[in-house]
Amino acid sequence: MNDTIAVVNLSKRFADVQAVSDLSFNISKGELFGFLGPNGAGKTTTINILTGLARPDNGTIMIGGMDCSQKHRAAQHLIGVVPDESNLYPELTGFDNLCFCGALYGMPRQERQNKAQELLKVFGLEEAANRKFGGYSKGMKRKLTIAAGIIHEPQILFLDEPTTGLDVASARQLRQLISDLHKNGTTIFLTTHYIEEAQRLCNRIAFIVSGHIVKIDTIENLLQPFQNIHVVQIICADTDEKIHHRLANSFPDMNFIFVRKDIIRIEADKPILAGAVVRFLEEQEIEVYEAKRITPSLEDVFVQITGIEADAMKKEKSGMGGKT
Amino acid sequence: MKAWIAFWNILVKDMRSYYLKPPNISWGLLFPLVWIAMFFIRSGLGMDSLPNLLPGLVALSILFGTTSVLSVTVTFEKKGRSFERLLLAPISLETLMLAKTSGAILFGTINALVPIFIAMFLIDLSAINWVVLFPAMVFIAVSSTFLGLFIAVSVKEVFEAQTFSNFFRFPMIFLCGLFFPIEQLPIWLKPLSYILPLTYGADVLHASINNSGKIPLVLDFILLIAFCVVLFLVTLRNIGRKWII
Ligand SMILES: Nc1ncnc2c1ncn2[C@@H]1O[C@H](COP(=O)(O)OP(=O)(O)OP(=O)(O)O)[C@@H](O)[C@H]1O
Ligand SMILES: [Mg+2]
Numbered sequence: 001m002n003d004t005i006a007v008v009n010l011s012k013r014f015a016d017v018q019a020v021s022d023l024s025f026n027i028s029k030g031e032l033f034g035f036l037g038p039n040g041a042g043k044t045t046t047i048n049i050l051t052g053l054a055r056p057d058n059g060t061i062m063i064g065g066m067d068c069s070q071k072h073r074a075a076q077h078l079i080g081v082v083p084d085e086s087n088l089y090p091e092l093t094g095f096d097n098l099c100f101c102g103a104l105y106g107m108p109r110q111e112r113q114n115k116a117q118e119l120l121k122v123f124g125l126e127e128a129a130n131r132k133f134g135g136y137s138k139g140m141k142r143k144l145t146i147a148a149g150i151i152h153e154p155q156i157l158f159l160d161e162p163t164t165g166l167d168v169a170s171a172r173q174l175r176q177l178i179s180d181l182h183k184n185g186t187t188i189f190l191t192t193h194y195i196e197e198a199q200r201l202c203n204r205i206a207f208i209v210s211g212h213i214v215k216i217d218t219i220e221n222l223l224q225p226f227q228n229i230h231v232v233q234i235i236c237a238d239t240d241e242k243i244h245h246r247l248a249n250s251f252p253d254m255n256f257i258f259v260r261k262d263i264i265r266i267e268a269d270k271p272i273l274a275g276a277v278v279r280f281l282e283e284q285e286i287e288v289y290e291a292k293r294i295t296p297s298l299e300d301v302f303v304q305i306t307g308i309e310a311d312a313m314k315k316e317k318s319g320m321g322g323k324t
Numbered sequence: 325m326k327a328w329i330a331f332w333n334i335l336v337k338d339m340r341s342y343y344l345k346p347p348n349i350s351w352g353l354l355f356p357l358v359w360i361a362m363f364f365i366r367s368g369l370g371m372d373s374l375p376n377l378l379p380g381l382v383a384l385s386i387l388f389g390t391t392s393v394l395s396v397t398v399t400f401e402k403k404g405r406s407f408e409r410l411l412l413a414p415i416s417l418e419t420l421m422l423a424k425t426s427g428a429i430l431f432g433t434i435n436a437l438v439p440i441f442i443a444m445f446l447i448d449l450s451a452i453n454w455v456v457l458f459p460a461m462v463f464i465a466v467s468s469t470f471l472g473l474f475i476a477v478s479v480k481e482v483f484e485a486q487t488f489s490n491f492f493r494f495p496m497i498f499l500c501g502l503f504f505p506i507e508q509l510p511i512w513l514k515p516l517s518y519i520l521p522l523t524y525g526a527d528v529l530h531a532s533i534n535n536s537g538k539i540p541l542v543l544d545f546i547l548l549i550a551f552c553v554v555l556f557l558v559t560l561r562n563i564g565r566k567w568i569i
Contacts, residue, residue, distance in 0.1 A: 104410070
C-alpha cells in the first residue's frame with residue numbers, strides 16, 4: 001500500500017526485440033531500488049516506460065498512487081529523470097540550462113536561480129557556470145545533466161547509469177549525493193551495470209537479463225545463502241596436478257578451485273584454517289605469497305543467479321561504461 | 325501558474341536561441357526586399373503594381389518566417405534528445421506544443437510587417453483595411469506554423485525537415501492564388517488549391533490590401549481557423565504516436 005511505484009506484468013517489444021517482458025516489482029516510498037543488468041538488458045526501456053517516454057505493450061503502472069498505464073504522463077510532476085546520455089541544450093550556459101529545467105517544473109525565477117547556483121557549487125561547476133554546455137567535457141556534461149534532474153527536488157528520481165563517464169572522485173562524490181538524497185526521503189530508481197555500486201547504494205536490487213527480472217531481493221537476503229560459505233584465496237608459486245591431488249586428499253572437508261596455476265580458491269562450510277594449507281604448500285616447496293579471507297559479494301550472487309560471468313560486466317567498468 | 329512559467333520560458337528560450345539570432349533576422353529582412361526587387365525587374369512594372377504584390381509578399385514572409393526555423397529546430401532538439409526534457413515536464417502536450425510554436429507564430433507575424441513597412445515609404449497604404457489585415461496575418465502565421473510542426477513530426481533528420489518543408493511550401497505559393505488567380509489554374513489543380521489553408525489567407529490579404537477578395541471574409545476566417553485546429557490536433561496525435569514510442 002505504501003508503494004510509490006508498482007509495476008505489474010510490464011512488457012514492451014520493439015520490432016524484433018522483446019526489450020522487457022513481464023516485469024513486476026514494487027518500490028516503497030523512500031527506497032533506493034537498483035536495476036542491475038548487462039548492456040541491452042532493458043534497463044533504459046523500463047525507465048522510459050515508467051517516465052512516460054515510451055508506451056508499454058502490456059502491464060499496469062502505478063506511480064505515486066496514480067495509474068500511469070493509460071495516462072502515461074500523469075505522474076510527471078512527481079518525478080525527476082537523469083537520462084543515460086547528457087541531453088541539455090548545447091547553446092545555453094550551464095547556469096541557464098539549470099534555470100530552464102527548473103522553469104519547466106514551474107519553479108519561480110528567484111528560487112530556480114538560487115537552486116541552480118547551489119547545485120553548480122555542489123557539482124564543482126561554478127567556474128563553468130557561464131560557459132556553454134556544448135563546450136563542456138564529458139564528465140562535466142554528466143554532472144550538469146544530473147543537477148538538471150534534481151533541480152526541482154523530485155519525490156521520485158530515476159537515475160540511468162549515473163556514474164558512467166565520471167572519474168573516480170566524481171563518481172564517489174555522486175554516490176554520496178545519491179545517499180544524501182535517499183536519506184532525505186527521495187525514492188530512487190537506479191540502473192547500473194556496476195555491481196559494487198549497486199551493493200554499496202541500494203536497499204533492494206533486481207537483476208535484469210534479456211528483459212526478464214531473474215531475481216529481486218534485499219542485499220542481505222541476496223547474500224544470505226553465501227553467509228555460510230567461507231572462502232580463502234591463496235596466491236602462490238605455480239602449482240600442478242600432483243599438488244592439486246595432494247591438497248584434495250589432505251583436506252577432504254575443503255573444496256579447492258584452481259583459478260589459475262598460481263591462484264587457489266578454497267571454499268568450505270565452516271571457517272577455514274588457512275595456516276594449515278599454507279604450511280602444507282610450503283612443505284611441498286610451493287612458496288606462498290598471500291592468503292586472505294574473502295567475504296562473498298553481490299558479484300558472486302550475480303554470477304550464480306544469472307550465469308553471466310561478472311568479468312563481462314567488469315570490462316564495462318574499466319572502460320568507464322564503454323558504450324558507443 | 326506553473327504551466328505558465330514553463331510555457332513562457334520555453335518561448336523565451338526558443339526566441340533567444342533560434343529566432344532572434346542575427347542570421348535569422350537578416351534573412352527575415354532581406355527576403356521581402358529581394359522578392360520586391362525581383363518582381364520589379366522581372367515584370368518591368370511601375371510602383372503602382374506594388375499593392376498587387378503586397379499580399380504575396382506578406383504571405384511569403386509569414387510562410388518562410390514560420391516554417392524555416394520551427395521544423396529544423398524541433399527535429400534538431402529531437403535528435404539531440406533535449407526534446408525529451410520537454411516531454412518529461414509536467415505540462416500537457418497541448419501547452420508544450422503551443423509554447424514551442426508561439427515563437428514561430430510571433431516571428432512570422434512580425435516578419436510580415438517588414439514588407440508592409442517598406443511599402444509604406446513607396447506607396448499610399450491608406451486603402452488598407454488594417455482591422456482585417458492583422459488578424460489575417462496572425463491566422464496565416466498560426467496555420468503555417470502548425471503545418472511546419474506537422475512536417476517536423478513526420479521526419480527524423482534535420483535535412484529531411486528542410487526538404488520536406490520545401491516540398492510543401494513552393495507548390496503552395498503557386499497554388500494559393502497569391503500570384504496567379506486560382507481561376508486561371510488548370511481545372512485539375514483547382515481542388516488542390518482549396519485544400520490549402522494559405523488559399524483562404526491569401527484571399528483575406530487580397531481583400532484587405534486592395535479589396536480584391538473572392539471568397540466571403542467570414543468563410544475565409546472560419547476555414548483558416550478550422551485548418552489551424554485540425555492541423556494542431558492531428559499533429560498532437562502524431563506526436564503521441566510517434567514520439568512516445
Ligand atoms: N527505440 C528502440 N528501437 C528498437 N529497439 C530498441 C529501442 N530501444 C531499445 N531497444 C532494444 O531493446 C533492448 C533493451 O534496450 P535498453 O536500452 O533498455 O537496454 P539497457 O539495459 O538500458 O542497456 P545499456 O546498459 O546498454 O544502457 C535492446 O535490445 C535494444 O536494442
Ligand atoms: Mg541503458
